[in-house]
Amino acid sequence: MTSDARMIVYHIPVCPFSQRLEILLDLKGLKDAVTFHKVDITVPRPDWLQQKLRNTTALPALETEDGRIVKESLVILRYLEDRFPEPMIRQADPYRHAVENMLIAFEGDFTTTGYRYVLNQDRDQRDAFRQAMLAQYRKLDDFLAHHSPQGTFLFEEFGLAETVFTPMFMRFWFLDYYEDFALPDTADYARVRRWRDACMSHPAARQVTHDEIVKLYYDYAKGAGNGALLPGRRFSSFAFEPHWATRPMPPRDKYGVSATDTELGLVV
Numbered sequence: 001m002t003s004d005a006r007m008i009v010y011h012i013p014v015c016p017f018s019q020r021l022e023i024l025l026d027l028k029g030l031k032d033a034v035t036f037h038k039v040d041i042t043v044p045r046p047d048w049l050q051q052k053l054r055n056t057t058a059l060p061a062l063e064t065e066d067g068r069i070v071k072e073s074l075v076i077l078r079y080l081e082d083r084f085p086e087p088m089i090r091q092a093d094p095y096r097h098a099v100e101n102m103l104i105a106f107e108g109d110f111t112t113t114g115y116r117y118v119l120n121q122d123r124d125q126r127d128a129f130r131q132a133m134l135a136q137y138r139k140l141d142d143f144l145a146h147h148s149p150q151g152t153f154l155f156e157e158f159g160l161a162e163t164v165f166t167p168m169f170m171r172f173w174f175l176d177y178y179e180d181f182a183l184p185d186t187a188d189y190a191r192v193r194r195w196r197d198a199c200m201s202h203p204a205a206r207q208v209t210h211d212e213i214v215k216l217y218y219d220y221a222k223g224a225g226n227g228a229l230l231p232g233r234r235f236s237s238f239a240f241e242p243h244w245a246t247r248p249m250p251p252r253d254k255y256g257v258s259a260t261d262t263e264l265g266l267v268v
């Protein structure tokens with residue numbers, strides 16, 4: 001390979017798993033070491049990509065300078081930390097690293113709970129999904145209150161656990177907007193709120209905005225994920241064009257309104 005060969009990340013724009021990599025690369029000063037290649041999930045994957053990914057579909061995937069593939073965002077994070085150890089984002093102390101891994105172990109259920117909540121189309125199930133989401137936040141609050149009662153982040157700085165969770169906190173702007181979800185302003189949620197708010201305002205995590213998430217995830221709120229098309233629609237809210245910034249804010253009433261392509265600003 002030539003000396004200026006760079007790693008390539010094949011990714012879906014706005015995907016939270018890809019944003020984790022962007023945050024870590026920013027923290028490590030490696031933003032220029034990687035080229036991000038956008039993949040349009042509203043159209044079939046090109047054959048050359050399917051061959052690289054051995055016909056698996058989930059992204060992100062990292063291609064090393066010599067053409068080897070690493071998949072799974074948490075694995076890619078650890079690969080980048082192992083390969084570029086300075087500055088190390090994860091905790092160096094074995095027990096402290098175990099604590100951040102215990103917190104990271106909660107992320108799967110937390111993320112899936114939030115995505116199932118936004119995808120729900122049954123108005124009668126709304127409160128059950130809200131209670132399940134609140135239970136996830138209480139789990140995080142309890143863990144943080146035990147391991148870092150007076151802290152803001154889990155440890156002194158924005159670290160690996162923050163890198164893993166922050167993209168999900170930002171995707172859940174779609175719950176605030178389409179489900180009118182909010183953390184109660186009570187003691188049960190004080191510690192996790194402090195953590196969440198500090199994560200979302202960190203300078204390394206500014207890859208997406210509230211309005212961008214709300215507009216692009218409209219179809220998720222109507223029950224169609226990963227670029228799938230809704231009945232009567234010709235374009236996905238995940239489409240690259242027209243740019244999301246040129247589109248109007250979608251209707252918030254996901255249970256009572258089904259916006260058209262034109263109303264969503266998807267028709268050029």
Ligand SMILES: COc1ccc(C(=O)/C=[SH]/C[C@H](NC(=O)CC[C@H](N)C(=O)O)C(=O)NCC(=O)O)cc1OC
Binds near residue numbers: 041057072
């Ligand atoms: C209904 O639950 C969910 C729905 C969507 C997503 C999401 O963010 C997809 S982001 C885009 C999605 N990528 C992943 O799910 C990657 C997950 C993988 N475990 C990682 O950490 O990299 C993808 O490539 N989809 C296209 C495909 O697989 O063909 C998360 C959810 O819960 C975890």
